[in-house]
Each structure stands twice: as C-alpha cells, then as structure tokens.
Amino acid sequence: MPVRVQTADFDAGHEVSGLRGADARVGAVATFIGTVRDVNDASPVSLMTLEHYPGMTEKALTDIVEEARGRFSIIDALVIHRVGELRPTDQIVLVAVTSAHRGDAFDACRFIMDILKTRAPFWKKEATPAGSRWVDARVTDEVAEMRWKAETTSGKPD
Amino acid sequence: MSDSRTAVPAAVPAVTTIRLVYLARLREAFGRSDEDMALVVGTPSVGAVLALLRARGGVWADELAPGRAVRVAVNHTVAAADAALRNGDELALLPPVTGG
Numbered sequence: 001m002p003v004r005v006q007t008a009d010f011d012a013g014h015e016v017s018g019l020r021g022a023d024a025r026v027g028a029v030a031t032f033i034g035t036v037r038d039v040n041d042a043s044p045v046s047l048m049t050l051e052h053y054p055g056m057t058e059k060a061l062t063d064i065v066e067e068a069r070g071r072f073s074i075i076d077a078l079v080i081h082r083v084g085e086l087r088p089t090d091q092i093v094l095v096a097v098t099s100a101h102r103g104d105a106f107d108a109c110r111f112i113m114d115i116l117k118t119r120a121p122f123w124k125k126e127a128t129p130a131g132s133r134w135v136d137a138r139v140t141d142e143v144a145e146m147r148w149k150a151e152t153t154s155g156k157p158d
Numbered sequence: 159m160s161d162s163r164t165a166v167p168a169a170v171p172a173v174t175t176i177r178l179v180y181l182a183r184l185r186e187a188f189g190r191s192d193e194d195m196a197l198v199v200g201t202p203s204v205g206a207v208l209a210l211l212r213a214r215g216g217v218w219a220d221e222l223a224p225g226r227a228v229r230v231a232v233n234h235t236v237a238a239a240d241a242a243l244r245n246g247d248e249l250a251l252l253p254p255v256t257g258g
Contacts, residue, residue, distance in 0.1 A: 034258050050257070053181055053250060056234035081257060093258050113258060121231075122257025123182035134183040137227070137254030 003061035005052060007084040010094055019078045019096050026075055026098045030105035032113050038088035040126060040135065047127040050083045050092070052120075057081075060120045064112055072108040074099045079112060081122060114144040174202050176243055178211075179250040184228070187217050197243070204230050205239035207249060227254045 012033055020026050036048050065077045080094040095112050099105040124135040174197045185191050199206055208230070212219045222228060229252040230237050243249065 051182055052257070053179070053231070053234075053252065056231055056250065059234050117258045118255065119236075120257050121181065121252055121255055123253065124256045125182070134253070135256040137256055 003058055003065060003079045003081075005054075005057050005061075005081050005083055007082060009082070009091060010080050012091075012094055012096070015078060015080065015094060016096050019076055019098055023075060023098070025100060027100045028102040028105040029096065029098050030102070030109040031094065031096045032109050033091055034093040034113075036086050036088050036090045036092060043126075043128040043130065045088065045126045045128055048086045049125045049127075049132075050086060050122055051125070052081075052083050052122045056121050061116065064115045064119065067115070068097070068108045068112050071111065072099070072104040073101075074104050074108045077108065077112065079116070081116075081120070083122070111148055114141075114148060117141040118145045172200075173198055174243060174245050174247075176202075176207070176246070177248045178207070179248060181250060181252055183253045184221060184251050187221050202243045203239065204232065204237050204241045204243065204249065207243065208239065222251075228252065229254075 012031060016029055016031060020029060036045070038045055061079050061081070065079060068074065068077060075098040077098070078094070078096045082090075082092055086092060093113075093116070095109050095116075097105045097109045097112070099108065118137075118141050125132055126135055176195055176197065177192060178195055179192045180188050180190060195207065195210070197207070197210075208222055212222050230239075230241075231250045231252060232241055232243065232247055234248070234250075237249075
C-alpha cells in the first residue's frame with residue numbers, strides 16, 4: 001500500500017503493473033490521473049508550483065488509503081502525488097486501486113481522490129499573466145467530501 | 159531543622175518550547191517558514207498559541223482571525239483548539255489545501 005510524494009513524473013502503466021503483480025485475486029483495476037490545465041478561474045496558467053508539508057503529507061495519504069480499506073473491499077492501492085514545478089498537460093496525481101470486482105475499485109478510487117482533495121497538505125501556486133497566486137480551495141471539493149460523510153451516516157440508527 | 163528544598167518557590171513556571179511551522183500562503187504572509195516559541199502558561203493549548211500569534215497584530219491578526227479557514231496540525235495530525243501542547247511539539251498552520 002505505497003504512497004509516494006515525488007518531483008519526478010510517473011508511468012501509470014508501469015505503476016499499475018507493479019500494483020497488480022501476479023495477484024490472481026484481482027479482477028478490477030481503477031485508476032485516476034489528475035493533470036495540469038492551462039486555464040483556471042478564467043486565467044491562463046503557464047506554470048504551477050506544488051508544495052507540501054513533508055512528514056504530514058505521507059501520513060495523511062496513508063491514513064486516507066487505510067480509511068478506504070475500511071470502507072471498501074479492495075486488495076491494494078497506490079497514491080503518487082508530484083510536487084515542485086509543473087506545466088500544463090503534466091501529470092499531478094495517480095490513484096490506482098485493485099479489487100475483485102469493479103464497484104469497490106471505482107468507489108475506493110473516487111473516495112481516495114475526494115478525501116485527498118480536502119485533507120492532504122498540498123498547495124498549488126499558479127503563474128498567470130497577472131502574476132502568481134495561491135489557488136483557492138473549492139467549495140465543490142468540500143461538497144464531494146461531504147457526500148462520503150453522508151453515506152457513512154445514512155442507514156445507521158440514531 | 160529546615161529542609162533546604164523548601165527555599166525553592168513552589169510554582170516555578172514550566173517552560174514548554176514548541177516549533178511553529180507556516181505553510182504556503184501563510185509562510186509568505188508571515189515572511190518566515192518556522193520559529194520556536196517558549197510558552198510559560200501552565201498547560202499550553204493550540205488555542206493559546208493562536209491567541210498569542212493574533213496578538214502580534216497586523217498580518218498575524220488578519221490571517222488568523224476567527225472564522226478564517228486555517229487548520230492546525232500538531233506533530234502532523236490535525237488538532238482542535240483545546241489540544242494540549244508538550245515540549246518539542248511541532249505546530250503547523252495550514253491554509254485550505256489544494257492538491258490533487
């Protein structure tokens with residue numbers, strides 16, 4: 001269940017092969033790749049600098065994957081998040097999940113990404129024609145996290 | 159026959175030294191990435207440290223005003239305002255995260 005924070009790019013095919021290994025229990029692999037857009041909040045973006053909080057980042061990502069293991073029936077998971085300078089079309093993040101069936105792989109992959117967005121200590125700074133700016137957190141990310149909280153509480157007796 | 163130890167004041171304030179870490183926008187706003195802070199209150203808490211930082215005024219008061227979305231982590235785990243602090247703890251101030 002590795003989590004990695006790195007400046008180097010990643011090869012999703014290679015990473016998925018490593019995650020699957022020779023495990024014949026695996027019947028489904030779901031992956032998500034986040035990439036750098038050239039426009040954000042109506043401004044062209046030429047360069048993005050991603051910083052993080054070393055030590056806490058790895059712990060937060062590990063905790064998120066552990067939480068996914070508790071909620072879904074998955075076999076393994078991998079999270080790679082890049083930091084440093086990134087440009088439009090560059091890959092930022094990879095989440096890959098293996099499971100016996102597709103439902104758990106899809107759900108766990110989405111869960112990990114949604115929670116990463118609101119809890120993992122990464123920050124983006126964009127270079128735009130008007131100067132550089134720290135990216136604001138999005139309300140839609142909070143809503144995505146809330147959806148999982150609602151699923152946790154629904155169906156439970158008070 | 160008196161014990162020489164009774165000469166020591168009963169309540170020597172214990173000093174708790176913590177490391178403060180400022181990240182991303184807050185690091186730029188405060189013009190520093192970290193600093194040590196010595197606390198002499200009995201049982202220092204996250205809230206007490208935030209109050210001390212706000213009392214510096216200016217950008218400190220602005221960025222850390224109640225209601226601002228700043229999270230606190232103690233030793234790499236998100237902590238509430240009433241969390242107690244111990245000597246050597248690392249208290250980080252985190253703006254809203256924007257990874258992924």
